[in-house]
Amino acid sequence: MSTALNSTVMSGTRLAGVIGTGPWPGPAYESLTTAMSRAIADGRIPVGVRLPSEREVASATGLSRTTTTRAFSKLREQGFVLTRRGSGSVVRLPEVPGGRIDHLLTPADADETEIDLTCTASTAPPRLLGAYDRAVAKVHAYLPGTGYYPSGLPVLKELIAERYTARGVRTDPDQILITSGAFGAVAIAVRALIEGRGRVPLIEGRGRVLVESPTYPNAIATLEGAGASLISYPLELDDHGHHWDIETMGHIAAQAHARSAYLIPDFHNPTGALLPEEQRPELGAMLRRNRVVAIFDESLAELGLDGDPTPTPMAAFVPDSITVGSTSKIFWGGLRVGWMRIPSHRIDQVAATRLCLDLGAPVLEQLVAVELMHEHDMIVGEYRTRLRAARDSLAQQVRTHLPSWQVDVPRGGMALWCRLPEDRSAALAIAARRHGLSLVSGPNFAPAGGLDRWIRLPYTVPEAQMDEVGPRLAAAWDEALSFSGRIPPGRARIVA
Incomplete structure (x- = not known):
């Protein structure tokens, strides 16, 4: 796994911009610890970056030096920070049960009833076969x-x-x-x-x-x-x-x-x-x-x-x-x-x-x-129309079946990027396989680790399958919430 270079230093002002400046519900050190650990898990504070000093954090967040010292100590205990004399405090990720997932995943055979949400790609447009016929007729010149x-x-x-x-x-x-x-x-x-x-x-x-x-x-x-x-x-x-x-x-x-x-x-x-x-x-x-x-x-x-x-x-x-x-x-x-x-x-x-x-x-x-x-403009125009309807349908399903998730509807592209209420993206991807869904967990999109609170949901699945996505996701999420300790083994898919 790549990490940001340890020479990269985050300023106190930048840290405060990421985690906010309060108010800090008591005990304040717990609030600060939670804010920083969530930012690290989300990837907003990159792994490998050197944090500002405890004194600088105190000044930037309006907290006491005692509070920031206790928060840094807690982060070290949880495995989010490694402090070495003379090198400062460097962000890292805690070890997770079952290990982390490689960015380029190993392909696995999917059941024909499974809905594949690992891939932002569509089936061929109706005009493709005609394009091949015309191309074959012209290839003789080459x-x-x-x-x-x-x-x-x-x-x-x-x-x-x-x-x-x-x-x-x-x-x-x-x-x-x-x-x-x-x-x-x-x-x-x-x-x-x-x-x-x-x-x-x-x-x-x-x-x-x-x-x-x-x-x-x-x-x-x-x-x-x-x-x-x-x-x-x-x-x-x-x-x-x-x-x-x-x-x-x-x-x-x-x-x-x-x-x-x-x-x-x-x-x-x-x-x-x-x-x-x-x-x-x-x-x-x-x-x-x-x-x-x-x-x-x-x-x-x-x-x-x-x-x-x-x-x-x-x-x-x-x-x-x-x-x-x-x-x-x-x-x-x-x-x-x-x-x-x-x-x-x-x-x-x-x-x-x-x-x-x-x-x-x-x-x-x-x-x-x-x-x-x-035929570019005609093909892409028709595709945009289909994608727009699919995007709106999937967003509505997430809001209906998973109201605790945060979904911001993008103005374009091929997928929703949803924020989960808990750091269980990897668990969700594994549980989903037992409910006929293939997902890619958030950490696969993190160049320096984190993002276990996020999941990508492509809206490029066939129209006939779209209405099944929400109910299956909801069932998989319920199962993911029940996991404790070691994450059950699962198969991974290629990301596209």
Whole structure:
């Protein structure tokens, strides 16, 4: 499990912003202990961060030094804090019965009656078969060649470049590289930035990658697999849901000397949060100021469900950034066609890295993607309509069957991110299997641990199954509440 670097220090002011400044019901040290332990479990105080001194905490929270000393002592007893002479108090997570779950999960066979809530992906659109028929009719033109197109078919690159230009960032087809899915693109990008292949010089601290918490589990695995050290920025949380504090993110990036970032500003997975247009220049300025080269994941950017225009690409505000996208979320996951938009001066660097991993995406699937791109607006428009109805249905089921859960309805994306009244996400995921549900527990979305009070619920399940989700969830939650001691064994699923 990756943790934030121990050199990252949280100020007293920042801590008070996370846990509040009271009032503190008596005994005050218990209230402070509870507030801090919950913030750690939720991932709002990252694992590995060094806490401010007890004196600074007292000043920031309006409590006495005696109170904060007792609270720190209690946190050490509970396993949330490790204090070493000369090193201060560092956040950690207590050992849990049954161990923790890996971010990239082991696949398991699902019963045909089981409802799969591990995957934010839809079934194929009705027009897919016709797109394959037309692509097969055109593939003969490519058969005399070798079939290797490491940067992608020119016709597909042109269509993708045109869409970026129409969205507000001028793009040349040569800046597009076609990949095997969005995470093929992420793997290439992060390796290029860390290993520094090509003519772009290596940067000190290049292996330190800033990520949001929570974030997509397969991103965690991909970044770690490339040798990255993850620097965790916990998304802010208030009564209106999750959002970004650019100043705090910049402070964390500067302290940790992060030189790369993986960020999801568009209908963030799993929270559904959308970075407002007015904050995009601010984020761009912060990244430039700290010399951070960002990888922006736009896989969900076109899935706004409440009439919002498609967000302006972050590349318009951060010219030296890499953007990745995919057909998986808007068309069909089985295509496995993704892409990268690359700054001109990094094309050689990224292309050299790509050739160390594979020689290109399949020709037929790229031709299918071309056919679907020609019908893009119609296909995506129909899909948004279905997703909007599914989102509203699932949110209502959670409110009806699980009124103690907190659910903030996102303006886009493919899932609800629900807050549980207790830290039992892992227990819920295990109990759910006995009620015909497959879930991914909150800790899988935590790059630095925590988040056992959260659960992601995709609303991409087939319409015929949707009405069963609420009752099954409620039954599973009742069972999870009955668990004590060691969590019963369960099978895990791949996250998508």
